[in-house]
Amino acid sequence: MSQPPAPMNAAQQHQFVWRIGQALAAATPPGWRQLRVEYRAAGRHIEADLLITGSDGLPRTAQPPAAVVALLGTLRSAMYQPGRGTWLGAILVFGPANVLSADFLPDLEPPWxxxxxxxxxxxxxxxxxxxxxxxxxxxxxxxxxxxxxSPGMRTPRIYDGLDASGRPVVNREPLTPAERERVLAYLDAAPVVLAARSYDTDAFDPDRPAAVPLNFRTDGSWTWPGAVAYYLREHELAPDPELLTHIRAARFTLPEVGEPARDLALAAITGDAR
Known part of the structure; x- marks a missing residue:
C-alpha cells in the first residue's frame, strides 16, 4: 500500500504550482496569453476545467490533461493539515512566464x-x-x-487519504494474525443499526464484484461502517488507530449495547438529532 505524500511548506507549494503551470503550457499550443485551471474535489469526486486565452484575447474552454489533473490531486493531498482539512476547490491562473494567481478554498463550497x-x-x-x-x-x-x-459517538477513518489517481492510501501497522481475529470478532459481534441490501465497490480492488457491506455497527461509543471489518478481513488493513486503541482497551470484549445507545448511533449516522 502506498504512503500519503509528505506535507509541503509554502515554498514547495509554490514550486509545485509552477510545475503544474509548466505541464499545462507543454500541453497547450503556442501563442496563448493566459491559462486558467479550476479543480474541485470531494472524496473520490473530481471536476477540472481549463480556460485558454489565445493571442486574440478570447477565452476558450478545454479539457485539462490527465497528468495535470493528477498533479492537482497530489497538491491537494500534500496541503492537508491535520484537524484542519484541505481545500476542496482551487483556481490557478498562469501567464507565459509566471503564476498570476493561486487561490485555494478550504472552507467555501466550490461551484460544482x-x-x-x-x-x-x-x-x-x-x-x-x-x-x-x-x-x-x-x-x-x-x-x-x-x-x-451526538456526544461521545465517534466514527473511524476507513483510509488515511487518497493518492493522485484517487486510490486509497494508508499508513498503519499491520496486526498479528491472532490480534486480527480478535478485532474481527469484536467488529462482527457489534449490533447492526443501519443496513442496505446492496454492496459497495472494493476501493483496493475495484475489479472485484461489489462486496463491501453497506451497513453500520456500534458498540455504544463508536459507530463504524461494514467496510472496516471487510478491509481488515480481505486486505489486512487495520482499523483507524483510535478505534483500535479503544478495542484493545476493552480487552476485545464487546459491552452490552442497549436500545438508547443504538438510537444514539443511528442519529449520528443519519444526522437525525432526536
Missing part, C-alpha cells in the same frame, strides 16, 4: 458542475479528517451529519 452525493462528502471527511470547529455548516449538511453531533 454536478454536486457529489452525500457519500462523497462523507469520504472527504474520512480521507482528510477535520476537527469539529473546522467543518463548515455546508459541508456538514452535504455529508448529512448532524449540526449538533
Amino acid at each position: 458542475r454536478r454536486v457529489p452525493p452525500p457519500i462523497g462528502f462523507a469520504d472527504e471527511l474520512r480521507f482528510f479528517p477535520r476537527a469539529e470547529q473546522h467543518i463548515p455548516d455546508w459541508l456538514r449538511a452535504r455529508a448529512q451529519l448532524s449540526l449538533s453531533p
Whole structure:
C-alpha cells in the first residue's frame, strides 16, 4: 500500500504550482496569453476545467490533461493539515512566464458542475479528517451529519487519504494474525443499526464484484461502517488507530449495547438529532 505524500511548506507549494503551470503550457499550443485551471474535489469526486486565452484575447474552454489533473490531486493531498482539512476547490491562473494567481478554498463550497452525493462528502471527511470547529455548516449538511453531533459517538477513518489517481492510501501497522481475529470478532459481534441490501465497490480492488457491506455497527461509543471489518478481513488493513486503541482497551470484549445507545448511533449516522 502506498504512503500519503509528505506535507509541503509554502515554498514547495509554490514550486509545485509552477510545475503544474509548466505541464499545462507543454500541453497547450503556442501563442496563448493566459491559462486558467479550476479543480474541485470531494472524496473520490473530481471536476477540472481549463480556460485558454489565445493571442486574440478570447477565452476558450478545454479539457485539462490527465497528468495535470493528477498533479492537482497530489497538491491537494500534500496541503492537508491535520484537524484542519484541505481545500476542496482551487483556481490557478498562469501567464507565459509566471503564476498570476493561486487561490485555494478550504472552507467555501466550490461551484460544482454536478454536486457529489452525500457519500462523497462523507469520504472527504474520512480521507482528510477535520476537527469539529473546522467543518463548515455546508459541508456538514452535504455529508448529512448532524449540526449538533451526538456526544461521545465517534466514527473511524476507513483510509488515511487518497493518492493522485484517487486510490486509497494508508499508513498503519499491520496486526498479528491472532490480534486480527480478535478485532474481527469484536467488529462482527457489534449490533447492526443501519443496513442496505446492496454492496459497495472494493476501493483496493475495484475489479472485484461489489462486496463491501453497506451497513453500520456500534458498540455504544463508536459507530463504524461494514467496510472496516471487510478491509481488515480481505486486505489486512487495520482499523483507524483510535478505534483500535479503544478495542484493545476493552480487552476485545464487546459491552452490552442497549436500545438508547443504538438510537444514539443511528442519529449520528443519519444526522437525525432526536
